[in-house]
Amino acid sequence: MERTIYIPNMADHAYPLSAALRSCGIPAEALPESDDQTLLLGRKYSTGRECFPFIVTTGDFLRKIEEPGFDPDKAAFFMPLASGPCRFGQYSHIHRVFLDRLGHKQVAVISPTSANSYADIGGASLKLRIRAWQALVATDILQKLLHETRPYEVNQGDTDRVYKKALAKLTEAVEKGKNLVRLMKQIAEEFKQIKIDRRERKPIIGIVGEIFMRNNRFSNDNVIRRVEALGGEAWLAPISEWIYYTTQRYKEDSAAERKYRDLLKAILQEKVQRYYEHRLEKPVKKLLLNNEEPRTTEVLQYSAPYMHFSFGGEAILTIGKAVDYIRKGASGIINVMPFSCMPGTVVAIVSKRFREDFNGIPWLNASYDGQEDASMLVRLEAFMHQARQYRDKRRFG
Numbered sequence: 001m002e003r004t005i006y007i008p009n010m011a012d013h014a015y016p017l018s019a020a021l022r023s024c025g026i027p028a029e030a031l032p033e034s035d036d037q038t039l040l041l042g043r044k045y046s047t048g049r050e051c052f053p054f055i056v057t058t059g060d061f062l063r064k065i066e067e068p069g070f071d072p073d074k075a076a077f078f079m080p081l082a083s084g085p086c087r088f089g090q091y092s093h094i095h096r097v098f099l100d101r102l103g104h105k106q107v108a109v110i111s112p113t114s115a116n117s118y119a120d121i122g123g124a125s126l127k128l129r130i131r132a133w134q135a136l137v138a139t140d141i142l143q144k145l146l147h148e149t150r151p152y153e154v155n156q157g158d159t160d161r162v163y164k165k166a167l168a169k170l171t172e173a174v175e176k177g178k179n180l181v182r183l184m185k186q187i188a189e190e191f192k193q194i195k196i197d198r199r200e201r202k203p204i205i206g207i208v209g210e211i212f213m214r215n216n217r218f219s220n221d222n223v224i225r226r227v228e229a230l231g232g233e234a235w236l237a238p239i240s241e242w243i244y245y246t247t248q249r250y251k252e253d254s255a256a257e258r259k260y261r262d263l264l265k266a267i268l269q270e271k272v273q274r275y276y277e278h279r280l281e282k283p284v285k286k287l288l289l290n291n292e293e294p295r296t297t298e299v300l301q302y303s304a305p306y307m308h309f310s311f312g313g314e315a316i317l318t319i320g321k322a323v324d325y326i327r328k329g330a331s332g333i334i335n336v337m338p339f340s341c342m343p344g345t346v347v348a349i350v351s352k353r354f355r356e357d358f359n360g361i362p363w364l365n366a367s368y369d370g371q372e373d374a375s376m377l378v379r380l381e382a383f384m385h386q387a388r389q390y391r392d393k394r395r396f397g
């Protein structure tokens with residue numbers, strides 16, 4: 001029986017990603033953005049010990065189930081698995097238990113795993129994997145354009161309007177299997193038309209941390225807009241970073257286990273990923289300061305003084321990406337994490353030494369749990385003040 005795959009709306013990438021599935025004949029839909037109802041349902045059915053992203057995704061699944069006309073026999077929720085030193089590897093199993101307990105046994109949970117760099121997505125169809133990759137990378141690029149343009153727009157709302165239009169065009173183009181390079185050229189032209197005033201570059205803030213929280217604006221209380229409202233420019237670590245990392249791990253693990261077929265697959269996969277990323281970013285490169293992503297091996301080298309490479313997962317990427325952003329000119333780093341997140345807490349501990357190594361760069365460990373937190377705004381204001389000072393010191397010595 002053909003099921004519709006529902007993709008959690010962690011970020012805007014959910015729209016082009018679901019379009020990639022549809023383009024290969026797989027019914028798919030991005031779930032709507034999370035809201036208060038999400039939290040209500042997620043909290044109602046969880047024990048309170050789960051990670052916050054789990055509560056949000058559970059709430060979104062249940063909200064969908066409660067919709068009139070929802071057919072459990074024709075539905076599947078998408079919840080990728082990841083190995084690493086935390087609870088993420090358990091999400092899809094616990095979702096299964098929850099759904100069963102609540103009487104939704106017919107609803108499927110689809111869980112490709114990071115252990116083979118998500119090779120089993122869509123039955124490992126190469127066409128789908130390439131389209132899904134392009135969809136993710138192109139959305140990362142659109143977000144870079146958004147975040148580097150919006151803080152300088154002369155007419156408020158122009159950038160959001162162009163971005164939304166671009167995202168819709170991208171989703172349509174992915175679904176129809178159109179040439180995305182041509183589309184990126186068009187999108188670059190549209191962003192160029194936005195009237196901006198960039199006589200003075202605002203302090204750049206690197207947004208790093210747990211992948212769900214840093215991307216999900218509902219869960220992180222719209223941290224990027226808050227930074228912008230306080231006079232900053234926020235750079236968000238891209239989702240492709242995680243996919244490259246899983247490819248790297250796939251390569252290393254295959255080599256260690258002498259699985260040479262898998263090793264070859266991983267090497268080819270990385271080459272294909274780089275090829276498409278390069279083609280898609282070329283048309284917009286001149287518009288961006290943050291226009292080149294470091295290789296995973298570079299990121300791992302950056303984090304090596306702070307964490308052993310065997311400490312797999314997001315902590316190592318968070319530290320490495322923070323170094324990359326500082327090298328590119330960031331004047332502050334926000335480590336976005338769910339309350340009680342294990343890798344996030346490790347990063348928070350390491351951040352003290354990290355700051356000392358980078359001339360006391362402002363660093364904010366921002367943990368969220370869905371509760372309103374007035375103190376966060378005060379901390380953000382103080383952080384932005386320090387970031388401005390750091391930028392000036394950097395500029396004028």
Ligand code: SF4
Binds near residue numbers: 052053
């Ligand atoms: S990264 Fe943090 S929030 Fe995400 S599953 Fe692991 S412990 Fe939970």
